[in-house]
Amino acid sequence: MKYIVVSGGVLSGIGKGIIASSTGMIMKSMGFRVTSIKIDPYLNIDAGTMSPFEHGEVFVLDDGGEVDLDLGNYERFLDVSLNRDNNITTGKVYNTAIEKERRGLFLGKTVQVVPHITNEIQKWIERVSHMSVDGNSGEPDICVIELGGTVGDIESMPFIEALRQFQFRVGVENFCLMHVSLIPVLGVVGEQKTKPTQQSVRELRALGLSPDLIMCRSTQPLEDETKGKLALFCHVSKDNVIGVHDVSNIYKVPLLLNDQNLPALIVNRLKLTCKVDLIRGPETPYWLSAWKKMADKMDQVSNDSLKPIRIAMVGKYTGLSDSYLSVSKSLEHASMDIDRKLVVDWIACDHLELEHKSENLYEYEAAWETLRRCNGILVPGGFGDRGIEGMILAAEYARTSGKPYLGICLGMQIAVIEYARNILGWTNANSEEFTSTLAKNVVVFMPEVSKTHMGGTMRLGSRKSIFNDCTSKISQLYGIKEAGQAIDERHRHRYEVNPEFVDEIEKAGLHFVAKDETGQRMEIIELKNHDYFVGCQFHPEFKSRPQKPSPPFVGLILSCWKQELDKNFGESKLIPILKKWNLH
Numbered sequence: 001m002k003y004i005v006v007s008g009g010v011l012s013g014i015g016k017g018i019i020a021s022s023t024g025m026i027m028k029s030m031g032f033r034v035t036s037i038k039i040d041p042y043l044n045i046d047a048g049t050m051s052p053f054e055h056g057e058v059f060v061l062d063d064g065g066e067v068d069l070d071l072g073n074y075e076r077f078l079d080v081s082l083n084r085d086n087n088i089t090t091g092k093v094y095n096t097a098i099e100k101e102r103r104g105l106f107l108g109k110t111v112q113v114v115p116h117i118t119n120e121i122q123k124w125i126e127r128v129s130h131m132s133v134d135g136n137s138g139e140p141d142i143c144v145i146e147l148g149g150t151v152g153d154i155e156s157m158p159f160i161e162a163l164r165q166f167q168f169r170v171g172v173e174n175f176c177l178m179h180v181s182l183i184p185v186l187g188v189v190g191e192q193k194t195k196p197t198q199q200s201v202r203e204l205r206a207l208g209l210s211p212d213l214i215m216c217r218s219t220q221p222l223e224d225e226t227k228g229k230l231a232l233f234c235h236v237s238k239d240n241v242i243g244v245h246d247v248s249n250i251y252k253v254p255l256l257l258n259d260q261n262l263p264a265l266i267v268n269r270l271k272l273t274c275k276v277d278l279i280r281g282p283e284t285p286y287w288l289s290a291w292k293k294m295a296d297k298m299d300q301v302s303n304d305s306l307k308p309i310r311i312a313m314v315g316k317y318t319g320l321s322d323s324y325l326s327v328s329k330s331l332e333h334a335s336m337d338i339d340r341k342l343v344v345d346w347i348a349c350d351h352l353e354l355e356h357k358s359e360n361l362y363e364y365e366a367a368w369e370t371l372r373r374c375n376g377i378l379v380p381g382g383f384g385d386r387g388i389e390g391m392i393l394a395a396e397y398a399r400t401s402g403k404p405y406l407g408i409c410l411g412m413q414i415a416v417i418e419y420a421r422n423i424l425g426w427t428n429a430n431s432e433e434f435t436s437t438l439a440k441n442v443v444v445f446m447p448e449v450s451k452t453h454m455g456g457t458m459r460l461g462s463r464k465s466i467f468n469d470c471t472s473k474i475s476q477l478y479g480i481k482e483a484g485q486a487i488d489e490r491h492r493h494r495y496e497v498n499p500e501f502v503d504e505i506e507k508a509g510l511h512f513v514a515k516d517e518t519g520q521r522m523e524i525i526e527l528k529n530h531d532y533f534v535g536c537q538f539h540p541e542f543k544s545r546p547q548k549p550s551p552p553f554v555g556l557i558l559s560c561w562k563q564e565l566d567k568n569f570g571e572s573k574l575i576p577i578l579k580k581w582n583l584h
Ligand code: GLN
Pocket: 380, 381, 382, 383, 384, 408, 409, 410, 411, 433, 492, 493, 494, 495, 496
């Protein structure tokens, strides 16, 4: 097993995760099997209890692990399915060590950070790195380990020390350290400053880790002189200073690394035997040339002169796009697949509410104007009652105006409440999450999980949804050929459509297209006589990949495009794409 460890210096948020996943991706394109581990030095056991306001989206894995959003980047760039243990936190490590201590497994010793916690970390890394994540048997060849935070942070110290020991445990030829740093530019002349990087490398070396590669984030390409200076002061050769300047889209990062010979540097450093599979290679989307085509396409569809498809994202955390990172990525994958330019308009759901009109007329009108101007509406997942009525208004607007709608998790529950209120006339229809039991709860709490414990008590991870038809748009998009076929998607919810009212709602025209294995849980809704009005209880965004877009998102973008085309052009451009997605 070869390890590529990625540490960060100077600042957080400079794109360490993208550099680490891009490195994994180019090694994968050379025929290696790659896995990854993300280390988060915070004390939380996992990201499940963390607010999207503070920490961005909670990413969900097949096994139900609620993890840091960086694991989403790895899954998307490497096209793998990671496990919850691929995300290590201080909380998890201490939890394991403390449990062992209580069971007396340390045999009377004083339990200490060094060696007990550092041993625990090393064992964890070794165990997890050998697990297959690409669906094939056998072990990966390379494990990319990203250490969250910045070198020097108090909380990451045990991890740094564990990694220092680890290089000797696994052998220096199996351990390559990549340090990601920032090169700021000062003054009118725009001199690239190397001192912060020098200092962070010095700090790392003082802790016993010496970087093999220095990855420099900068706005413009690194100047030769800057590279020379970094090599001189940071104890690496000039070739091992890699520039990662700002590029037009993130898919270009692997190409940028490849252009600077990174794969060869890693192959030499880790004494890897290159195993590019020339027969299979060119067919896989991860082959660099296919990746390059995609990166170029992303530029083409972003061209200013093109008319975009505008998707209004009506949610709670719209101030921070990281809170819906996977949803944004999925929209991007889908629009790239059908060569459309995409613009996402963020609408804070509470701004749509009538109450907001008197509080802030400008915001209220701007929100409605944005909604009216968009081509399609997406209500993503969420928790708590703030802004719910605004989301219900957005769903109503989509239903009545004929604009394509996709509701994810909460967004599906919202659509059901709206339908019950406005079509069935159940004016007090609601969800048990937002109201007292006096209301007519068309969405209810699932009885078998704990109401009081916050962590890990939701319906989480990959579950089956069984289709009961093959003619609805969503079943065609998923390639369902006959009723009874199933798909696996990832879930994260506590509430669900109340089975008591399903028949009545169905009779009124809202079709429950897929259910779980028991037939009790509603998984997908679709409205008849509407171009595209779909809701899913699961989160399709977690399995969308570049070049393998997720069907519900394709359906949304495609329907928006179709509505535009009907007005402006013929349908000839559309036909092959509709065929590809089974929508004849
Ligand atoms: N709050 C809702 C539930 O728990 C929806 C969750 C979600 O959107 N992820 O069921």
